Amino acid sequence: MIKQYENTLRKLIIDVLGDADESEYNIPKNITNKWFKKRTSEQDKNDGFLFEKRIIFYADFENLGLIIDENWQKFAPILNDKKRFFVFLNEIEHFKKIIDSGKNLIKSQEDLLSGILSDLKNTITIYNNKNNLVDDYFIAITKISDNLGTSWTNSNKENQQKPVLKVGDDYELLVQANDPKDREIEYQLSHFTGKLRINQDSKRFNFKIEKEFVGQNTMLIIKAFTKDADYVNESIFKIYLTVLPE
Numbered sequence: 001m002i003k004q005y006e007n008t009l010r011k012l013i014i015d016v017l018g019d020a021d022e023s024e025y026n027i028p029k030n031i032t033n034k035w036f037k038k039r040t041s042e043q044d045k046n047d048g049f050l051f052e053k054r055i056i057f058y059a060d061f062e063n064l065g066l067i068i069d070e071n072w073q074k075f076a077p078i079l080n081d082k083k084r085f086f087v088f089l090n091e092i093e094h095f096k097k098i099i100d101s102g103k104n105l106i107k108s109q110e111d112l113l114s115g116i117l118s119d120l121k122n123t124i125t126i127y128n129n130k131n132n133l134v135d136d137y138f139i140a141i142t143k144i145s146d147n148l149g150t151s152w153t154n155s156n157k158e159n160q161q162k163p164v165l166k167v168g169d170d171y172e173l174l175v176q177a178n179d180p181k182d183r184e185i186e187y188q189l190s191h192f193t194g195k196l197r198i199n200q201d202s203k204r205f206n207f208k209i210e211k212e213f214v215g216q217n218t219m220l221i222i223k224a225f226t227k228d229a230d231y232v233n234e235s236i237f238k239i240y241l242t243v244l245p246e
Helices: 002-017 029-045 061-070 072-079 082-100 107-130 154-159
Strands: 140-146 151-153 164-166 170-178 186-191 197-200 204-208 215-225 234-244
Touching (some): 002 061, 002 072, 002 082, 029 061, 072 082, 072 107, 082 107, 140 154, 140 234, 170 186, 186 204, 197 204
Antiparallel strands (some): 140 151, 170 204, 186 197, 186 215
């Protein structure tokens, strides 16, 4: 649950301040330099392939609170009571230290942790509902990455990269999607002509580039959806490849 709390804060920071390397987090440079070193290390471990590129995901837990504190005016409309938020944050940090030391939380601490996590999520949801955000109801594909180092997000749709592959290449795509109601997500990958269609529970697709894909603008369609929604709940993202003959 602590990881859920951390990632909820990271997503909130991204929504408010952005996730670019140059985002204005207003914290000392020696702290952000550590994030970049950690990301470089992670990139080296993965040979430059699928790894988390968003710099905020390399921030330590205590850095998240510092970012929110230094930019409180922007977070205040969402979190409302600064003192209350930081009392809860300090409790989570205390629980994290207990777990990191190899000990287990007692039942009352687990219950408090669960309550604080739910409170944070509800606070964000209430704010979003007041602002009638579609994100409160429908799944969204937030990012797609491949094993060539290419990534696509909603913010760069107008300037999409187009990787170049050859027939016979092994290709891998990682789909990141978020459902606001935490329903089970399923994934589909298809070629625009229907020559390829993969349905699976995993967000990671592995497939071989076939000769039918040859072209300068080969379109792949990625869909994330939830079957158990009471309404059509799906997000579709199109990416383009250049595929060379063998």
